[in-house]
Amino acid sequence: MNRTIIAALTSAVFLTTIVASAQAQTAKLSGDMVRIGVLTDMSGLYSDVGGQGSVIAAQMAVDDFGGKVLGKKVDIVSADHQNKADVAANKAREWIDRDGVDMITDVLNSAVALATAKVVAEKKRIMMDTGAASTRLTNEDCTPYTVHHSYDTYALAHGTGTAVVKQGGDTWFFLTADYAFGHSLEKDTSDVVKANGGKVLGAVRHPLSASDFSSFLLQAQASKAKIIGLANAGGDTVNSIKAANEFGLTKTQSLAGLLVFIADIHSLGLAATQGMYVTEAWYWDLNDDTRKWSKRFFEKTKKMPTMIHAGVYSSVTMYLNAVKATGTDDADQVMAWMRKNKHSDMFGKNMVLREDGRLLHEMYLFQVKKPAESKAPWDYYNLRSTIPADQAFQPLSLSRCPLIKK
Amino acid sequence: MTEILGIPIQALLGQLLLGLVNGSFYAMLSLGLAIIFGLLNIINFAHGALYMMGAYAAWLSLTYFNVGYWPSLILAPVVIGAFGMLIERGFLQWLYKLDHLYGLLLTFGIALMLEGTFRYFFGVSGQPYPVPEQLSGATNLGFMILPNYRAWVVAASLTVCVATWFVIERTRLGAYLRAATENPKLVQAFGINVPLMVTLTYGFGAALAAFSGVLAAPIIQVNPLMGSNLIVIVFAVVVIGGMGSILGSIATGLGLGVIEGLTKVFYPEASSTVIFVIMVIVLLVRPAGLFGREK
Numbered sequence: 001m002n003r004t005i006i007a008a009l010t011s012a013v014f015l016t017t018i019v020a021s022a023q024a025q026t027a028k029l030s031g032d033m034v035r036i037g038v039l040t041d042m043s044g045l046y047s048d049v050g051g052q053g054s055v056i057a058a059q060m061a062v063d064d065f066g067g068k069v070l071g072k073k074v075d076i077v078s079a080d081h082q083n084k085a086d087v088a089a090n091k092a093r094e095w096i097d098r099d100g101v102d103m104i105t106d107v108l109n110s111a112v113a114l115a116t117a118k119v120v121a122e123k124k125r126i127m128m129d130t131g132a133a134s135t136r137l138t139n140e141d142c143t144p145y146t147v148h149h150s151y152d153t154y155a156l157a158h159g160t161g162t163a164v165v166k167q168g169g170d171t172w173f174f175l176t177a178d179y180a181f182g183h184s185l186e187k188d189t190s191d192v193v194k195a196n197g198g199k200v201l202g203a204v205r206h207p208l209s210a211s212d213f214s215s216f217l218l219q220a221q222a223s224k225a226k227i228i229g230l231a232n233a234g235g236d237t238v239n240s241i242k243a244a245n246e247f248g249l250t251k252t253q254s255l256a257g258l259l260v261f262i263a264d265i266h267s268l269g270l271a272a273t274q275g276m277y278v279t280e281a282w283y284w285d286l287n288d289d290t291r292k293w294s295k296r297f298f299e300k301t302k303k304m305p306t307m308i309h310a311g312v313y314s315s316v317t318m319y320l321n322a323v324k325a326t327g328t329d330d331a332d333q334v335m336a337w338m339r340k341n342k343h344s345d346m347f348g349k350n351m352v353l354r355e356d357g358r359l360l361h362e363m364y365l366f367q368v369k370k371p372a373e374s375k376a377p378w379d380y381y382n383l384r385s386t387i388p389a390d391q392a393f394q395p396l397s398l399s400r401c402p403l404i405k406k
Numbered sequence: 407m408t409e410i411l412g413i414p415i416q417a418l419l420g421q422l423l424l425g426l427v428n429g430s431f432y433a434m435l436s437l438g439l440a441i442i443f444g445l446l447n448i449i450n451f452a453h454g455a456l457y458m459m460g461a462y463a464a465w466l467s468l469t470y471f472n473v474g475y476w477p478s479l480i481l482a483p484v485v486i487g488a489f490g491m492l493i494e495r496g497f498l499q500w501l502y503k504l505d506h507l508y509g510l511l512l513t514f515g516i517a518l519m520l521e522g523t524f525r526y527f528f529g530v531s532g533q534p535y536p537v538p539e540q541l542s543g544a545t546n547l548g549f550m551i552l553p554n555y556r557a558w559v560v561a562a563s564l565t566v567c568v569a570t571w572f573v574i575e576r577t578r579l580g581a582y583l584r585a586a587t588e589n590p591k592l593v594q595a596f597g598i599n600v601p602l603m604v605t606l607t608y609g610f611g612a613a614l615a616a617f618s619g620v621l622a623a624p625i626i627q628v629n630p631l632m633g634s635n636l637i638v639i640v641f642a643v644v645v646i647g648g649m650g651s652i653l654g655s656i657a658t659g660l661g662l663g664v665i666e667g668l669t670k671v672f673y674p675e676a677s678s679t680v681i682f683v684i685m686v687i688v689l690l691v692r693p694a695g696l697f698g699r700e701k
Contacts, residue, residue, distance in 0.1 A: 047530050206670075211635055212424070214424050218417065218420050222417055242627060246555070248544055263531050264531060267531035267532050
């Protein structure tokens with residue numbers, strides 16, 4: 001009996017060694033190296049939340065692998081997509097066809113992400129999106145090669161919407177950026193508000209990068225809604241909050257920022273943002289791992305990382321782990337491995353990649369600190385609740401992704 | 407409550423007033439562009455960047471030298487005006503004999519370089535600039551709550567616009583300027599230093615842009631891209647008013663601000679395009695602009 005077990009174990013170990021060495025020998029890397037592309041906004045309104053910081057985050061992940069995987073070099077390239085879908089799609093095509101890029105990350109801005117996902121899937125490479133918010137990436141426009149890593153409009157709407165309605169903010173008026181992302185965020189949040197027994201009194205749609213928000217805010221004020229939901233991002237959110245303070249809206253009504261980054265809070269200051277609820281996938285001051293990593297990031301950039309930066313680090317780590325384990329950069333095998341295994345790093349623990357491309361991890365509801373509570377620069381959030389991975393994102397049963405067999 | 411097309415008249419009054427505030431910025435910026443175009447024949451694409459630099463000059467002097475809002479209102483235009491004169495002496499003066507296009511391309515390039523430089527050092531999220539203490543708070547006008555600062559913006563910009571108009575149309579210096587616009591050679595023959603006047607004019611245009619920048623700093627986030635968001639609208643204002651027309655740019659600036667404000671009430675989605683629709687109509691009906699003269 002004992003002998004049989006020992007024999008079985010020995011042969012198992014032996015077999016594994018053979019398989020492993022076989023893998024190492026046939027390590028199939030296209031171009032004899034792994035090349036990762038960081039496609040982001042380098043110069044426009046989102047370049048502080050992604051931009052150069054994302055390139056640095058990607059490089060940090062590569063450095064943690066010693067710059068090599070399977071004994072071959074890992075290389076980072078980056079480009080500015082200028083928030084233009086056509087520029088991004090062309091760059092992705094050029095990268096894959098000419099430069100042998102295996103995986104593209106960051107890809108913030110939903111319009112850009114949707115266009116890039118199509119090119120990447122057509123060429124059978126991988127896109128790990130850490131910056132775009134539209135849920136279309138894992139629904140109508142899902143592909144077998146898209147990983148939607150960090151957050152989406154559903155998660156943001158549920159985090160902030162539910163919390164605010166529960167605190168008594170049951171009448172809402174939306175200030176919405178007039179494009180796909182804003183509409184989708186407004187719709188998702190409205191659904192949450194209604195489902196929790198709240199009422200939506202109206203919405204005003206403003207053009208992207210509007211020069212002045214005061215007249216939209218006066219309309220929001222006239223609605224007498226308790227909560228003004230800001231379904232916009234970046235500079236638009238910042239200027240909305242600024243004008244709301246100036247016109248005294250914040251004395252009688254509350255603002256709910258639906259996509260707010262720590263960079264926005266930093267630029268506005270706590271006096272203007274205190275008490276606001278924000279939902280984020282990650283914050284630098286969550287635990288020792290995040291603090292340690294953020295300190296490294298801060299030393300290189302003089303800024304604290306956003307959840308997009310942390311997402312880029314995590315996605316590159318995930319990808320390189322997969323390449324290491326499968327011994328190849330073949331997209332199908334890498335994707336299969338990432339779906340099968342759980343992923344843990346400083347971004348999240350036991351993260352699961354679902355078949356529609358959604359990466360499931362915890363989300364966090366924060367409340368912005370009062371100026372007196374903040375002990376150091378970048379000390380901005382109080383953690384109010386942790387939303388478990390299985391509740392944070394749209395359930396698979398509601399998915400409109402054609403890849404899901406129902 | 408009385409209503410017009412389903413909008414309470416009080417809300418409408420509020421929006422009109424806000425339109426006037428935005429119109430003041432359009433008026434001041436298009437005034438600077440009009441003066442520069444009138445005398446230098448340069449389509450100054452760097453105007454937005456100069457406006458942004460004005461705001462940054464205020465923010466930098468507050469943050470690093472503790473110089474407050476009121477001194478900045480004078481200092482920033484002086485500094486940026488001097489910077490403008492350097493641009494004129496260093497680059498633009500070589501282009502007057504060439505087609506408009508060269509001036510446009512050069513200033514556009516300068517604008518991109520300036521914006522890029524500021525973006526490199528300050529990022530795009532922007533920096534907050536506080537409202538000066540004397541003007542913080544708001545006044546209840548009955549139909550709306552108007553922040554005192556916005557009222558000050560309208561007053562300050564109207565004063566500057568009227569003063570500029572007065573200098574150009576009613577004083578001897580202005581007469582020289584206007585004459586130099588018509589026929590620089592002849593004016594030079596009378597012993598007037600036209601190149602110096604040209605340099606000073608560009609500097610003044612830049613100073614006006616910087617002044618608007620300082621005025622805007624407490625309202626919107628001080629941000630390297632703040633100029634490029636605005637400059638295209640301001641160009642449309644100049645075209646509607648008539649290239650080079652002083653009064654035209656002031657009147658259309660204010661008028662279009664109000665029209666834009668009303669659009670934000672009735673059909674907010676169109677508020678960024680309404681000015682361009684008007685521009686197309688004006689160009690079809692009066693190609694020289696509302697206040698321009700056909701040449």
